[in-house]
Amino acid sequence: RKEVEQDPGPFNVPEGATVAFNCTYSNSASQSFFWYRQDCRKEPKLLMSVYSSGNEDGRFTAQLNRASQYISLLIRDSKLSDSATYLCVLPRPAGNKLTFGGGTRVLVKP
């Protein structure tokens, strides 16, 4: 089993709708995670950091389900500019290393 797995999508979302997608992880000891956003042909950029059970930042909500070992990201009131690939990222226990999932592609359409 991969350390971090994501549905590659794409998730086609009407503008203004809500979309949610998950990321599963294999290391039950993971305590924190990140969501990075990567626009087409651009570098990944940090979207959210989560050090407890969840975090909310505007239209974005991230939640951690430790029992089932998955992380979710929910985007409310989707904007065209939300179209991107969302990378689920787990920090490794030591050494400031990150393990990236393959990314979930989201396409918001008018």
Next chain:
Amino acid sequence: EAGVAQSPRYKIIEKRQSVAFWCNPISGHATLYWYQQILGQGPKLLIQFQNNGVVDDSQLPKDRFSAERLKGVDSTLKIQPAKLEDSAVYLCASSSDTPPTDTQYFGPGTRLTVL
């Protein structure tokens, strides 16, 4: 604050040729990372430096890839000789020694095409 700088942005070479990429991290960031991102996949760590020392190069194909960070600032990644499967985006990232130390900032990447 200036971000992570990388050059060149694009490179096209033929297989068996050599290529080198350059990275300048955010000023003051002690840790520097090189990642390989193949189309449709997430970034994969190739090598991690702490100042000018290697912390982790377990995923670096050492028969053809090499990297250095001689003065603890800039870094170069070299591929010699290149193979078709090396076609990817090579991302450089850096992180600070002050919290949050696990936040990495990425450069724009070098898109390598091997023909």
